[in-house]
Amino acid sequence: MRRADVEIADGRIARIAQTLPADTDTRIIEAQDKLLSPGLVDLHAHLREPGREDTETLESGAWAGLAGGFTTICAMPNTQPPTDTREQAAFIRKRSDELGLARILPIGAATKGRAGEEITEYALLKEAGVVAVSDDGDWIYSAEVMRRALEYAGMLGMPIITHAEEPSLCEEGVMNESAVSARLGLKVRPAVAEEVAIQRDIALASCAGSHLHVAHITTARGVELVRQARAKGIKVTTEATPHHLLLTDEALLSFDANYKVNPPLRTEEDRKALLEALKDGTIQAIATDHAPHAIEEKEQELDLAPAGMIGLQTALSVLWEGLVESGIIKPELLLGLLTTGPASVIGEKVELKEEIPANLMVFDPAARWTFDAQTNRSLSQNSPWFGKKLKGKVEHVFLGERHFSF
Amino acid sequence: MTWTHKNLLGLEGLSREEITFILDTAERFHEVLDRPIPLVPALRGKTILDMFYEPSTRTATSFAMAAKRLSADVVGFSKASSSVSKGETLLDTVRTIESMRVDGVVIRHSCPGAARFIAQRIDAFVVNAGDGAHEHPTQGLLDLSAAHKRLGSFEGRHLVVVGDITHSRVARSAIYGFSTMGAEITVCGPATLIPPHFKKAFPNVGIETDFDRLLADADMIMMLRLQLERQGKGLFPSIREYRKLYCLTAERMKKAKPDVVVMHPGPMNRGIEIEPAVADGSNSVVLAQVRAGVAVRMAVLYILAGGELEH
Numbered sequence: 001m002r003r004a005d006v007e008i009a010d011g012r013i014a015r016i017a018q019t020l021p022a023d024t025d026t027r028i029i030e031a032q033d034k035l036l037s038p039g040l041v042d043l044h045a046h047l048r049e050p051g052r053e054d055t056e057t058l059e060s061g062a063w064a065g066l067a068g069g070f071t072t073i074c075a076m077p078n079t080q081p082p083t084d085t086r087e088q089a090a091f092i093r094k095r096s097d098e099l100g101l102a103r104i105l106p107i108g109a110a111t112k113g114r115a116g117e118e119i120t121e122y123a124l125l126k127e128a129g130v131v132a133v134s135d136d137g138d139w140i141y142s143a144e145v146m147r148r149a150l151e152y153a154g155m156l157g158m159p160i161i162t163h164a165e166e167p168s169l170c171e172e173g174v175m176n177e178s179a180v181s182a183r184l185g186l187k188v189r190p191a192v193a194e195e196v197a198i199q200r201d202i203a204l205a206s207c208a209g210s211h212l213h214v215a216h217i218t219t220a221r222g223v224e225l226v227r228q229a230r231a232k233g234i235k236v237t238t239e240a241t242p243h244h245l246l247l248t249d250e251a252l253l254s255f256d257a258n259y260k261v262n263p264p265l266r267t268e269e270d271r272k273a274l275l276e277a278l279k280d281g282t283i284q285a286i287a288t289d290h291a292p293h294a295i296e297e298k299e300q301e302l303d304l305a306p307a308g309m310i311g312l313q314t315a316l317s318v319l320w321e322g323l324v325e326s327g328i329i330k331p332e333l334l335l336g337l338l339t340t341g342p343a344s345v346i347g348e349k350v351e352l353k354e355e356i357p358a359n360l361m362v363f364d365p366a367a368r369w370t371f372d373a374q375t376n377r378s379l380s381q382n383s384p385w386f387g388k389k390l391k392g393k394v395e396h397v398f399l400g401e402r403h404f405s406f
Numbered sequence: 407m408t409w410t411h412k413n414l415l416g417l418e419g420l421s422r423e424e425i426t427f428i429l430d431t432a433e434r435f436h437e438v439l440d441r442p443i444p445l446v447p448a449l450r451g452k453t454i455l456d457m458f459y460e461p462s463t464r465t466a467t468s469f470a471m472a473a474k475r476l477s478a479d480v481v482g483f484s485k486a487s488s489s490v491s492k493g494e495t496l497l498d499t500v501r502t503i504e505s506m507r508v509d510g511v512v513i514r515h516s517c518p519g520a521a522r523f524i525a526q527r528i529d530a531f532v533v534n535a536g537d538g539a540h541e542h543p544t545q546g547l548l549d550l551s552a553a554h555k556r557l558g559s560f561e562g563r564h565l566v567v568v569g570d571i572t573h574s575r576v577a578r579s580a581i582y583g584f585s586t587m588g589a590e591i592t593v594c595g596p597a598t599l600i601p602p603h604f605k606k607a608f609p610n611v612g613i614e615t616d617f618d619r620l621l622a623d624a625d626m627i628m629m630l631r632l633q634l635e636r637q638g639k640g641l642f643p644s645i646r647e648y649r650k651l652y653c654l655t656a657e658r659m660k661k662a663k664p665d666v667v668v669m670h671p672g673p674m675n676r677g678i679e680i681e682p683a684v685a686d687g688s689n690s691v692v693l694a695q696v697r698a699g700v701a702v703r704m705a706v707l708y709i710l711a712g713g714e715l716e717h
Binding site: 177178179180181182183184185186190255296299300301302303304 | 418495496497515516517518519520522523537538539540541573575578601602603604606607608
C-alpha cells in the first residue's frame with residue numbers, strides 16, 4: 001500500500017504518481033486516508049435471474065455488487081432454468097454488457113439440469129463466457145460423473161467448483177452439529193460431511209490432474225485437507241465467505257433464519273482455522289455466496305426457511321471491521337483475497353497500473369452507514385447485518401468511463 | 407415471588423425459585439382437582455388458543471382441560487382441521503391470531519424454535535407445548551411434580567433418562583428442570599441416539615450406553631418413547647435388539663433401588679421400552695404424571711395470565 005495520486009482519463013488510468021498537478025478541467029476526488037483499490041472480484045453469487053427476479057435480478061445484483069466495491073461477479077448457475085447451455089450463458093453475458101454495471105461472469109452448471117448425471121457442453125459454455133463450472137447447492141453425488149467432469153474441464157483449463165457437503169450426512173439439516181445443535185434439538189449438517197466430500201473430490205482432482213475449487217470452505221479439517229493437497233502439488237484452490245469468517249453457530253441460539261446458510265456456520269475453532277488458512281495462503285479468495293431470498297420465505301420456522309444470506313454490499317465493510325481493524329489480518333491481505341486471489345482462480349489478472357482501463361473503487365474505512373431499506377441495493381434483505389450500523393463504506397467505483405458514487 | 411416472564415418457551419434459564427413457584431402453584435390446583443366440582447374462576451373471560459401442528463392427544467387434552475378448569479375460553483385447531491393444511495405460513499397464522507386478540511397461545515410444532523417464533527411476534531403469552539426436539543417445558547414440570555411427591559427434595563438424587571436422547575424434547579426439558587432442582591442426571595441410549603457433542607452441550611450430564619450399569623444408583627428412571635420409524639433410518643437395527651439393551655424389564659427392576667421412581671411421558675410402547683409389569687407396577691408414576699400434567703398446566707396458564715392466588 002502506498003500514498004499516491006491517480007489520474008483517470010478517457011476510461012483509462014492515465015497516471016499514477018506521488019503527487020499529480022491538477023489541471024483546471026480535472027475533477028478532483030479527495031481520498032485522503034481512504035483506500036483506492038482495483039474493483040473487487042466475487043467468485044460466488046446467486047443472482048436469481050432467470051427464475052426468481054422477485055428476489056434479485058442481474059441488474060439489482062450488479063448494483064449491490066458495485067455498492068460493495070465489486071466490479072466482477074461470478075454468477076452461480078442454479079437459476080431457473082439453470083445456466084447449463086451456451087444460450088443461457090450468453091444471455092447473462094449479453095445482459096451484463098447491456099447493463100454496464102459490475103461485470104457478471106457466468107459459472108456454468110457442471111451437469112445438465114444440475115442433476116449430477118451428464119456433463120454439460122463445457123467447450124460451448126466456455127465460448128459463451130463461462131469461467132468455471134459447478135453444481136453449487138448440490139454435491140455431485142456420483143464419483144464417476146465428478147471424475148469425468150474434472151477430466152473434461154481440465155482439458156479446457158476450467159476449474160470445477162465443488163459444493164463439498166456429502167448429502168446423506170446432511171438430510172434435512174439446518175445447522176452445524178455441535179454443542180449448540182445438541183441443545184437446540186435442530187437437525188444437523190455436520191463438519192464431517194464437508195470433510196468426506198473434500199477428501200473425495202481432492203482424490204478425483206489429483207487423479208484427473210485438474211483444477212478443483214472448493215466453494216465456501218468452513219471446517220478446520222476441510223482446510224487441513226486442502227493445505228495438504230496443495231503441499232502435494234494437487235491443483236486445489238478454495239474460498240471462504242465473510243459470514244463463516246466472522247460468525248459461528250452460536251448465532252443460531254437466536255433461531256433467526258438469517259443465520260441459516262449452507263454450509264452452516266461452524267464453531268469458533270473452525271472459524272479460527274479459516275483465519276489461519278487465510279494467512280498461510282491455503283484459502284485464496286473470500287467469496288460472498290450472496291444468496292437472496294424473499295422475506296416471506298425467510299421469515300419462517302428455521303426448518304422451513306431456505307438457506308443463504310446476501311453479502312455483496314456488506315462484505316468489505318464487515319470484513320474490514322471484523323478482520324483488519326481488529327488486527328487479525330493486514331489490509332493488503334484482505335484486498336488480495338477480494339481481488340487478485342479470486343481472479344487467479346478463474347485465470348484472470350487484477351492490476352493497478354497506468355494505461356489499463358479503469359476498474360477501481362474507493363473505500364473509506366472510517367465512514368459509518370446503516371445497511372437498511374434506504375441503502376440496500378439488493379431486492380432482498382436476508383442478512384444478519386440488515387438494520388445494523390456498519391463501519392467502512394465504498395464511496396466510488398470507476399469502471400472505464402463510468403463513475404459511480406455511493 | 408414476582409413472575410417476570412411473558413412466555414414459557416423452555417425450562418432452560420428458569421431459576422430454582424421460579425420452578426418451585428410453578429410447582430407450588432400446581433400443588434394448589436391439585437387440591438382444586440380433588441373437589442367435587444373441579445373448577446375455579448381464575449381465568450374467566452380469558453381466551454386461550456391451542457395450536458397443535460403435530461398430532462397430540464394427551465398434551466392437547468391436558469392443556470384444554472387445564473384451561474377449562476380455570477374457566478378460560480378455549481379455542482383450538484390441529485393441523486388437520488385448520489388452514490395450516492392449506493399451506494398458510496406460520497407468520498400469517500400469527501397475524502390472524504393477533505387480530506383475534508387472544509390472551510394466550512399454546513403451541514405444539516415439529517420445528518425447534520416455533521414457539522419462540524410466535525412469541526416474538528405477538529402480544530399474547532405463549533406456552534411451548536413441544537417444539538421439535540428442542541423443549542417441552544410443561545412435560546418437564548409435570549415430571550418434576552410427579553417425582554417430587556415420591557422423593558421430596560431432588561438434591562443429590564440421580565435421574566437416568568433412557569432412550570432416544572437426540573430427538574427428545576422431553577429429555578432436554580428434563581435435563582434443564584431436574585438439574586436446576588439439584589438432581590444429577592445421566593442419559594442412556596445407543597450411541598446413534600445420543601447427539602455427538604452432547605458432553606460439551608451439557609457438561610454436568612453423564613452419558614452411558616450400558617443401561618445395566620446405571621440401575622443400582624438411580625433414584626429416578628425416565629423411559630423415553632421409542633419412535634419406531636427411527637429403525638428405518640438405521641439408527642438402531644431392530645426392536646428386539648433395542649429391547650434387549652434398553653427395555654425397562656422386571657428383571658432390570660430387581661437391580662434397581664426398591665423405591666426407584668419410574669417415569670414415562672407416554673404414550674408407551676409397552677413391551678418395547680418398558681414392560682407392562684413395570685409400567686403398571688408400584689414404582690411407576692405414569693398415571694400420576696398425567697394427573698400432575700393438568701395441575702401444572704393450570705399453574706402455568708394461571709401465572710402467565712397474571713393471576714394471583716387468593717389465600
